[in-house]
Amino acid sequence: MKNKLPITSGILFKAVISHLLLFSIFFAWNAPIFLAHEDSLMLFCIFYLFSLALTIWFSLRITFGLKQISDQIDDFTEKNYAVRKQIPGHTEINLLYEKVVNLGEKTEHAQETLESSSTRLNGILTYMTDGVIATDRRGKVVLANASALNYLNVKEKDILSRKIIDALDIASDYTFRELLESEPELIIDSQNAMGEFTTLRIKFALFRRESGFISGVVAVLHDVTEQEKNERERRLFVSNVSHELRTPLTSVKSYLETLDEGAITDSDLAPNFVKVSLKETDRMIRMIQDLVILSRMDSDKIVLEKEVINFVAFLHFQLNRFDQIVGHSDKNTKQFKIVRKIPLQPVWMEIDTDKMSQVIDNLMNNAIKYSPDGGKITVSLELTNTQVLLRISDEGIGIPKKDLPKIFDRFYRVDKARSREQGGSGLGLSIVRDIIKMHNGFVWAKSDGKTGTTFTIVLPYAPLGSDATSDVDDWSEEKQ
Numbered sequence: 001m002k003n004k005l006p007i008t009s010g011i012l013f014k015a016v017i018s019h020l021l022l023f024s025i026f027f028a029w030n031a032p033i034f035l036a037h038e039d040s041l042m043l044f045c046i047f048y049l050f051s052l053a054l055t056i057w058f059s060l061r062i063t064f065g066l067k068q069i070s071d072q073i074d075d076f077t078e079k080n081y082a083v084r085k086q087i088p089g090h091t092e093i094n095l096l097y098e099k100v101v102n103l104g105e106k107t108e109h110a111q112e113t114l115e116s117s118s119t120r121l122n123g124i125l126t127y128m129t130d131g132v133i134a135t136d137r138r139g140k141v142v143l144a145n146a147s148a149l150n151y152l153n154v155k156e157k158d159i160l161s162r163k164i165i166d167a168l169d170i171a172s173d174y175t176f177r178e179l180l181e182s183e184p185e186l187i188i189d190s191q192n193a194m195g196e197f198t199t200l201r202i203k204f205a206l207f208r209r210e211s212g213f214i215s216g217v218v219a220v221l222h223d224v225t226e227q228e229k230n231e232r233e234r235r236l237f238v239s240n241v242s243h244e245l246r247t248p249l250t251s252v253k254s255y256l257e258t259l260d261e262g263a264i265t266d267s268d269l270a271p272n273f274v275k276v277s278l279k280e281t282d283r284m285i286r287m288i289q290d291l292v293i294l295s296r297m298d299s300d301k302i303v304l305e306k307e308v309i310n311f312v313a314f315l316h317f318q319l320n321r322f323d324q325i326v327g328h329s330d331k332n333t334k335q336f337k338i339v340r341k342i343p344l345q346p347v348w349m350e351i352d353t354d355k356m357s358q359v360i361d362n363l364m365n366n367a368i369k370y371s372p373d374g375g376k377i378t379v380s381l382e383l384t385n386t387q388v389l390l391r392i393s394d395e396g397i398g399i400p401k402k403d404l405p406k407i408f409d410r411f412y413r414v415d416k417a418r419s420r421e422q423g424g425s426g427l428g429l430s431i432v433r434d435i436i437k438m439h440n441g442f443v444w445a446k447s448d449g450k451t452g453t454t455f456t457i458v459l460p461y462a463p464l465g466s467d468a469t470s471d472v473d474d475w476s477e478e479k480q
Contacts, residue, residue, distance in 0.1 A: 020052075069097050076104040079111065131200075131221030134207070135164045137214060139176035150193045151200055151221050164219060168202065179204055179217060187224070189405045195444050195456075197405030199228040232409055245287075248280035290427035294410065297434045304352040304438055311347040311388065312381065316340070318360045319379060322368070336371055341380035347388060349461060355435045362428040363392045363455050370396035370453070388461045393454040399447040407445055408433040 125132055131148030135141055144159050152159070152167065165171040165179070168188065178184075186202040201224045207216040255273040263269050296302045319338055367377045375395040382389040399407060406412045411426040436443045441459040 065094070065097070069100055072097070072100055072104070076100075076107060079108075129223070131219075133159075133164060133167065133219040133221070135216045135218075137216055139163050139165065139179075139217070141167055142216070148221055151190055151198060151223065153191055153193045164217065168219070176217075180206065180214060187228070189402075194442065196442060197225075197444070198223055199225045199405070229409055232406070232412075245284060248284050252277045252280050287427065290431060293431055294427065294434065297431075297438070302438070304355065306350045306352050308348055308350050309353060311349045311351070312342055312344075313346065314351075314353065314356070315342060315360070315379070315381060315390070318357060319364075322364055335374050336368055337374075337376045339376055339378045341378065343381060343383065347381070347383055347461070348463075349388065349459065351439060351459070352435075355438070359432050359435050359457070360392075362432050366428065366455075367392055367394035367396070367453075370394060372396065383461065385463075386461060388459045390457040390459070391454055393452060395452050398450050399445060399453050400449045401447075404445055404447065408443070 125143075125145035128145060128147055131151045132143070132145045133141055133148050134143040140161050141159050141164055142161075144156060149156060149159065154167070159167050163171075163176065165174055165176055168186075170186065170188065174184070183204045183206065185204075188200050188202065190198050190200055192198050201222045203220045203222070205218045205220070206214050207218060209215055255277045259270060259273055263273065293302075319340060322338060364377070371377060371394045377395075378391075378393040380391045380393075382391075403412075408429045410430045413426050433443055436457055436459070439459055441457060443455060443457045445453055445455050447453040
């Protein structure tokens with residue numbers, strides 16, 4: 001909205017008042033002369049009116065020119081650079097107008113340059129795989145690109161104006177002043193918008209003006225999940241394989257030496273030693289088989305043999321095997337109950353049944369292993385237009401929050417002593433993750449760290465037409 005000046009502030013008003021005041025003083029000074037001669041008074045009035053008209057015309061000319069300049073500035077302010085005003089004459093007003101036009105052209109050029117630079121910057125930030133977060137001098141977030149929002153699983157409106165130490169969840173370790181002083185390089189664990197746990201390396205840099213004044217901080221977030229995972233798996237592989245093989249081999253060797261020294265004739269000790277040796281041998285064989293599977297997956301030597309099946313019938317078939325374990329177990333075996341929340345309608349999918357059976361076996365065995373005696377294991381299946389969600393939940397000891405991002409790593413164990421005691425190799429969940437990836441899906445775990453864990457598998461789903469399903473036999477009937 002344009003500003004309007006009061007009439008008493010206008011040039012015309014001031015010129016008329018000044019003219020009237022000057023002639024009033026002149027008339028008062030020469031009043032005796034004008035009153036004594038009527039012709040002098042008449043000439044004075046004519047001259048007064050003529051000079052008043054001339055003053056008004058000149059003031060209007062100046063006012064018109066200044067108004068044109070004001071309107072031109074308003075057009076420039078509204079980014080309307082094409083319109084040019086017309087001011088007659090060759091006065092200082094015209095010179096001032098030319099200066100304003102030149103300033104407007106320079107402003108237009110600067111605006112175009114700024115918009116072009118801003119567009120390029122926004123394009124770079126949008127398509128960067130690294131996350132970028134910028135703050136003001138008080139540490140409040142003023143910019144976050146799409147990658148940063150995805151890595152931190154937040155919306156732009158929720159992160160803007162927040163302190164960066166809160167947005168990155170590092171307030172317990174650093175203050176904003178410490179970030180300014182030390183510019184540290186941090187490694188943090190986060191959960192992205194897809195629900196996957198990621199490891200982020202964060203580097204900080206300072207915004208400095210030409211004067212040296214610090215006006216903010218830029219944080220660059222780089223996803224190093226794969227690098228960290230590979231390095232962690234390399235260290236774990238060396239330490240775990242040597243331990244996992246050395247420990248049972250030492251145990252088997254000791255038992256065999258004892259048997260060789262004469263214990264084989266002992267009817268009480270010999271059978272027990274043989275059973276323990278067989279158990280340790282089976283565990284080593286399982287671990288080597290898992291290593292072979294993972295090695296083949298890493299080398300892309302495993303090809304999925306997919307077939308279209310009714311996933312609901314397939315899932316019931318797999319769970320029936322575990323129900324049979326409960327029905328035929330003795331009193332010393334852990335008891336559990338499987339609760340099924342599975343839709344009645346068939347869900348036709350294309351999967352590798354052998355590999356998917358291995359996934360369900362691993363997750364169900366984990367749930368049974370860590371559930372309390374008499375615990376409940378819930379298996380649910382949900383269907384959307386594009387995805388199938390399979391969840392397996394137990395009522396066990398749970399998984400601490402700090403361990404959740406690493407449980408799918410090879411050889412990683414939350415409770416190492418208990419896992420070894422129960423015969424786990426630390427490779428099962430890694431195999432699960434790789435098989436699901438081969439099916440273009442993903443898997444994650446959720447736990448409050450105290451009671452229960454839920455594993456969620458998400459697989460792509462495209463509904464088949466009636467013609468496609470009519471030619472496919474019921475998978476469960478083929479297996480009977």
